[in-house]
Each structure stands twice: as C-alpha cells, then as structure tokens.
Amino acid sequence: MHSFRLSIPDLARFSHTTPMTTPSTTPPRPGLSTADLVARARQLGTVVPGFNIPYLPMMQPVVAALRDTGSFGLIMVARLEWEKFESRSLEAIRDEYLRVGDRNYTRLHLDHVPVIDEDDRTVDFLEILGRAVQAGYDSIMVDGSRLSLAENIRCTRQAADLGRAAGVAVEGELGAVMGHEAGPLPPYEELFASGRGFTDPNEAVKFVQESGVQWLSVAIGNIHGAISAAQKDKAKTEARLNIEHLAKIQRATGVPLVLHGGTGIRKEYIQQAIRHGIAKINVATAIRQPYERALKQSVAAAQQAVYDAMLVVIHQDLEIAGTAKQLLAAETAKGR
Secondary structure, three states: OOOOOOOHHHHHHOOOOOOOOOOOOOOOOOOOOHHHHHHHHHHHOOOEEEEEOOEHHHHHHHHHHHHHHOOOEEEEEOHHHHHOOEOOOHHHHHHHHHHHOOOOOEEEEEEEEEOEOOOOOEOOHHHHHHHHHHHOOOEEEEEOOOOOHHHHHHHHHHHHHHHHHHOOEEEEEEOOOOOOOOOOOOOHHHHHHHOOOOOOHHHHHHHHHHHOOOEEEEOOOOOOOOOOOOOOOOOOOOOOOOHHHHHHHHHHHOOOEEEOOOOOOOHHHHHHHHHOOEEEEEEOHHHHHHHHHHOOOOHHHHHHHHHHHHHHHHHHHOOOOOHHHHHOHHHHHHOO
C-alpha cells in the first residue's frame, strides 16, 4: 500500500483558527495553457480529470497522487464548496495551490459558478469569475444551465469575454446535469429513458458559436453526487451515458466536451465517452466520501484515504497514469 506522509507543521495549518494569507500580487500562469492541454488530450485520445477540493487538506494528497503516477489533472473548487463545505474561498484554494501545487502535473480551475444556484438564488457570477482571474486561476466555469438558452448564451458570453481578455479558458454548460438540487431526484432510469435535460445538439451549436466558450459541459445521462446533509454520504447512483447522443454533440460543435459527475459511471462508458469528444472529466464524490469517512479518525488518515482513492481513479477508472509527460511534451518542444 502506498503511504502518504504529512508533517506535523502541515497538520497545524488546517486548524480552523489558522489564517490564510493572500499574496500581494497576482500569481503568474507559467507553462502551456489549460486550453492547450485539454485540446492536446482530445487529440491524443485521453482525458484531463478535474478533482474537486471541498476540504483544503484534500489538495496535498491529490497533487501527490498525480505526481507519483506521472498523471496530469486539474485542481478545482466550485462555489458550493466554499458555501456548503470547507474550502473557505477561491482565494484560500489558490493559496493552498501555491503551497502544494505542481505545474508539472496540475493546473488550477474554478468549477461551477452558477448564475442561478441550486437553491434558486441569483449569484453575482461575474464578480466571482473576476476574482478567480485576478487570483491566477488557469481556467474558469460559468453555469447558466438553469436559464433559457438566450440568457445562458448572454451570460456565458460575458464570462468568455472576461476569460479571453485574461488568456484564461472558459467552460460553459448546456443541459441539466442534476444532483445538486435540494430535493430528491426523479428515478434515474426514468430520467435516462426520457432524455430529460439532455444537451440538445442543435442548441449546442448555437450556444458554442454565440457564446464563444472554449469547452462545453454536456448532459448525456451523467449526474452530480448529492451534496445535501441527508444524502451526501450515500452511494452515488450508477449513471449511464448515451454515447450516440454524445457523438451527435461532438460532430455538431467540434469543441472539447466536459463530463461532470464522473464518479460511479462504468469504465466502458467513460472510455467510449473519451473516444467521442470528452476531453475533461470532473471527479468529486470518489475522493470526497473517503475523506469524510476517515476524518472521524484524523486529518492524516483522511488524507491517506484521498491518496488511495486517487490511485484507483488514475490506474483503474480513467487509466491516465503517465499522461503528464504526453500532454506537456508540446511545452518541452516549445522550449527548445
């Protein structure tokens, strides 16, 4: 069994009374852009996973597992993870990334910033996205999927303009990737059979062209892990993917596609999805639940649980060990 080691000074940092410091200058974004890396993954027929960090101590074992396996991934935080979990803020995640991140294996991504959140509240999404750009995030996501198509395009275009001006990739979402809502979901098989909330290929063309977004998060049967206090510890529903529907979206849009809710989907669906345009996949529940269970013992035990879960995701679920060298080869060639 691989062992993840954390020093006593490191453990002390995660006391809730420990203040986080904010650098006085915006950190640089050295190396290949995240947009280039995701595009290269698509060309090579592999995928860039993004790992959500709802608790700050999770980041160090996530980075360690990527480094130890020579894999490339994104370190991510979503707005709901500082609202409903313990990531504190996008700046706190940035500070921790400056401390433990490794750009030979990672980049920093701001996940789900909704225009309307899971509790039907309006969010000042441009203010949050602007803070992320200023803080040095390499890519950002706006989620206007609860809006009409026209409003989603309008809001996503604003985010895309912000990202383009800063050289930061922007992800948008079209369709309903359910799971974060407060109430219970309809029966999954009913959802899948009906195609309710699936991304419409024709709308996707209009959305990509008119919003200017670089990546598109799609709904093809995937669901998020539950986040409510009553549901977050339960096993996630085993989702299926409509690969034929995904292929239509790929042919229609021609941009890298993103799969949210990557935990709990059978491996054969994941591999087929990668062959049909998925270039980025989000992983949250698979590493969050082991952390939460082991945290009853200690922070160190919880971090070890994250590290062990990461090895399963890297070697078994996604088969991405060694991708860092592949994806960053263009950077090496560029520097010659």
